Amino acid sequence: MFRFEHPDFLYLLILIPVLAFASLLIARKRKRALQRFGNPELLEPLMPGVSAIRPVIKFYLILLALSAIIFTLAGPQFGTKLQTVKRKGIEIMIALDVSNSMNAQDIAPSRLDRAKRAIYQLVDKLQNDKVGLIVFAGEAYTQLPITTDYPSAKMFISSINTDIVPTQGTAIGAAIRRSMSSFSAQENVNRAIIVITDGENHEDDAIGAAKAAVEKGIKVYTVGMGLPKGAPIPIPGGGKNNFMKDREGNVVISKLDEAMLVEIAKAGDAEFIPANNIRKGINDLVDYLSKLEKTEMEAKIYTDYENQFQYIALIALIMLLIDFIVLERKNKYLSKIKLFEEEDKK
Structure with a gap:
């Protein structure tokens, strides 16, 4: 398992594009200053030692060295031992709707993007709890x-889009049942399912699935993405004002079915969280989850991390050494060697 011991140092990488942009501006300024004296091609014989490419090479060698130094300071490490530890927590399965209606933009930037942000916030607040992810549309899949x-x-969440599931639709019941079967085999653990969707269930009996979950001691929370007034569904790659239409040619308006989500949460012995204030909603959800009794669970983690910074430090040293060897001006002795020019015939 790879990690950085001091990941905050990675923020220094922002210096790399800033310095590259500054170098570009300085190079343009120098070129304009040179043009004021005359044609650069005519001035070139008057400056035989000046090299246009060498300063650029040296600058990018310094940038590479600086990048390597920043990664060295961040402390790259590899875990060498997989150890089983015991922690107290709960198990949470997040079921995320990825149907086309989640592309609607009644909440900016879109329902799906807002949902992904909400999951990020939720994961950041978890401690010692286990979490899993289900994606669903017409069918449900373990992500x-x-x-x-x-x-x-977080990495898996960032890669999610509405093309990830081949069958369109909104099968909330299938998502709940898939979540139920995705928990660990450990007994006597408090569990919760969080369904994040716009609530337009067209496929199955979501309420029945929520009741079945409660019978197994699993609470089913719902998070509503969207607004009751609704919004059209953009066609991916179809342009700014190209929306999905029904068979009669009318633009389809997707609306949040809040009543359905409230009913599912009620059947799931849990709460409904609206997305109109997602930050408060996630905080409320964390409060609900924190009230569930924590149970001792086993988890496998990597330990005995070994530092690997020396290899990156060596790269930085090599870049600095090459930079020291390469001069900004042309070497007058090497410039006399012309391997590819024919000698003048007498």
Whole structure:
């Protein structure tokens, strides 16, 4: 398992594009200043030692060295031992709707993007809890098995879009049932399912699925993405004002079915969280989850991390050494060597 011991140092990488942009501006300023004296091609014989490419090479060698130094300071490490530890927490399965209606923009930037941000916020607030991810539209699929690896969870979340599921629709019941089967085999653990959707269930009996979850001791929370007034559904790659239409040619308006989500949450012995104030909603959801009794669970984590900064430090040293060797001006002795020019015939 790879990690950085001091990841805050990685913020210094913002210096790299800033310095590159500054170098570009300085180079343009020098070129304009040279043009004031005359044609650069005519001035070139008067400056035989000046090289246009060498300063650029040296600058980018310095940038590479600086990047390597920043990564060195961040402390790259590899975990060498997988150890089983016991922690107190709960198990949470997040079921995220990825149907086309989640592209609607009644909440900016879109329902799906706002939902992904909400999941980020939720994961950031978890401690010692296990989390898994289900994506669903017409069918439900396990995107991330139950785990305590929060960075991996965020990575999977970032890659989600509405093309990830081949069958369109909104099968909330299937998502709940898939979530129920995705928990660990450990017994006597408090569990919760969080369904994030616009609530337009067209496929199955979501309320029946929520009741079945409660019978197994699993609470089913719902998070509503969208507004009751609704919004048209953009066609991916179809242009700014190209929206989905029905068979009669009318623009389809997707609306939040809040009543349905409230009913599912009620059947799931839990709460409905509206998305009109998602930050407050996530805080409320965390409060609800924190009231569930924590149970001792086993989790496998990497330990005995070994520092690997020396290899990146070596790269930085090599870049600085090459920069020291390469001069900004042309070498007058090497310039006399002309391997590819024919000698003048007498």
